[in-house]
Amino acid sequence: MKELILRSLQGQTTPDQEVELERWRAASPNHERDYQAMVEVWQGTAPAERLTVRRPPPTLGDLEDRAEQSEVNNLSRTAATGFRKPLAWAAMVILSLGMGLIAGQQIAPAPPAPTPQVSEVVTGPGELATTTMPDGSVVRLGPGTRLRTSVGTGERWVDVDGQVFLSVSSDSTRPFHVRTAGGEATVLGTRFEVNARHDQMDLLVVEGAVAVRGGGDEVQVQAGQRSRSRTNQPPQVELVDDPEELLGWMGAFVAFESTPLPRVARELERRMGISIQIMDPELHDRTVTGWFTEADMDHVVDLVCRAAAVTCAMSADTLRIFQ
Numbered sequence: 001m002k003e004l005i006l007r008s009l010q011g012q013t014t015p016d017q018e019v020e021l022e023r024w025r026a027a028s029p030n031h032e033r034d035y036q037a038m039v040e041v042w043q044g045t046a047p048a049e050r051l052t053v054r055r056p057p058p059t060l061g062d063l064e065d066r067a068e069q070s071e072v073n074n075l076s077r078t079a080a081t082g083f084r085k086p087l088a089w090a091a092m093v094i095l096s097l098g099m100g101l102i103a104g105q106q107i108a109p110a111p112p113a114p115t116p117q118v119s120e121v122v123t124g125p126g127e128l129a130t131t132t133m134p135d136g137s138v139v140r141l142g143p144g145t146r147l148r149t150s151v152g153t154g155e156r157w158v159d160v161d162g163q164v165f166l167s168v169s170s171d172s173t174r175p176f177h178v179r180t181a182g183g184e185a186t187v188l189g190t191r192f193e194v195n196a197r198h199d200q201m202d203l204l205v206v207e208g209a210v211a212v213r214g215g216g217d218e219v220q221v222q223a224g225q226r227s228r229s230r231t232n233q234p235p236q237v238e239l240v241d242d243p244e245e246l247l248g249w250m251g252a253f254v255a256f257e258s259t260p261l262p263r264v265a266r267e268l269e270r271r272m273g274i275s276i277q278i279m280d281p282e283l284h285d286r287t288v289t290g291w292f293t294e295a296d297m298d299h300v301v302d303l304v305c306r307a308a309a310v311t312c313a314m315s316a317d318t319l320r321i322f323q
Contacts, residue, residue, distance in 0.1 A: 001031075002289070003136050003169070005038050037307065116152035123162070128251055130293055133158075136169035137176065138255045138291045163195045165247065167255035167291060168208075178203075183214030183229035185221075191257055192221075193247060199231040206243050207259065244270060255291035261308055264288050265321070268301065273317075280323040283310060 001024060007013050008021055025032050117134045121141060129141045134151045141147055145162025156176045158166070168176045170189025178185040178194055182201030185194070190208025194201065203212055204226045212221050214229030219237055221227045226243075229235035240246065244267070254271065256264055262284055265276040278284065286308045292300050301319065305312040311322040 001034075002038070003171075005035060006134075006136055009039065116150045118148070118150045120146070120148045122146045128253075130253065130291065132291075133169075135171060135174070136289075138167040138257075140165040140250050140253050140255070140291075142249050160194050160196045162197070163193070163249065165191070165193045165250055165253075165255070167191045167257040169289075170258060182231055183212060183235060185213070186211045189257060191255065191259075201227075201229050203227045203229075204240065204243055204246060206247075207257075207263070251293070253291070253293045256288045258287045258289055260284065261286040261288060261310075261321070264304065264308075268304070272301075275318045276321065277318060278321045280321075282323060283308070283321060286310065 001021075004013065004017060004021055004024075008018065013021070021035075025035050119131075119133075121129055121131050121139075123129050123141045123143055123145050126143050128143065131139050131141070131147070131149075133139065133149050133156070135156060137156070139147060139149075139158070142163035145160070145164060147162070147164060148159040150157040152174075154174060156171075156174050157179060158164075158177070159179045161180070166178070168187050168189050168191070172188055176187050176189075178187075180194065180196035180201045182196055182199050183203075185192075185201075185203055187208065187210045190210060191206040192208070192210055193204040193206070195204075196202075201212075201214070203210060203221060205221050205223050207223050209223070210221045210227075212219050212227045212229060212235045215232050215234040217234035219227060219235045221235075221237055224240055224243060225237050226240050226246075227235040227237045254267060262278060265278060269276050288304055288308055290303070290307060292303075301312065305321070308321075313320050313322070
């Protein structure tokens with residue numbers, strides 16, 4: 001449903017799809033809440049088709065205005081402020097669809113566009129860029145990188161020459177393929193890094209699993225593992241003690257894709273240097289989808305708490321999360 005909302009905001013839906021969306025919104029107050037949350041964040045955020053590498057991100061003031069206007073969760077909570085290690089992040093897109101929040105309904109994904117949507121982003125030396133694909137997947141590009149994306153009715157492709165981090169939107173009907181000079185990879189929904197230079201491809205999995213092909217062989221790369229492949233050579237897989245340590249090139253950026261709240265908490269703990277405690281076991285099934293770059297950490301935590309529909313309270317160096 002997230003993709004259908006996105007396509008509606010882009011004006012790319014059919015009349016039947018608009019009817020489907022309206023019925024979904026009317027079926028539950030939670031549905032309407034999630035829809036309005038995505039609309040509020042969408043306002044002022046350029047679609048992927050209009051993105052240019054040097055386009056400036058929204059200002060912190062813009063984000064503050066949007067956060068103040070949001071009444072999505074009607075929560076009575078203590079503001080999570082006063083963190084000792086503020087980071088420069090900015091919330092760009094965030095929406096949570098927690099397991100069980102739709103009363104057991106399984107909403108089928110909206111039909112994809114009938115023709116492939118193709119785009120290309122290139123970064124120069126010293127430049128970083130972030131782009132959102134039409135299916136909702138997010139890509140962070142490192143310096144000197146060329147990315148070409150194609151999203152069609154049956155498959156999704158990205159061609160990479162350089163270094164990227166991908167947060168792939170799950171869609172079992174459309175496998176997601178990565179193509180480089182040093183090998184290929186296929187996923188359904190996960191977070192991973194690709195570093196493709198000349199005839200070599202290094203792939204690091206942060207969450208989920210990726211099938212990597214090269215040299216006529218295929219291997220499964222799990223979270224916490226890295227594969228290395230070259231043209232005409234099978235991929236080699238190795239364990240990585242601390243995948244996050246290898247992602248410093250991304251700067252103040254993080255992306256979640258249906259990531260369980262406990263894992264979100266662990267990653268924010270690392271970035272913020274504080275303890276995060278989830279007080280209610282029922283919250284372990286909540287998930288968060290979104291990406292952030294260049295905003296105050298207090299606002300990132302605030303929006304994560306809103307998206308997960310939880311109450312957050314800060315005391316000393318501990319953030320506590322309640323139902």
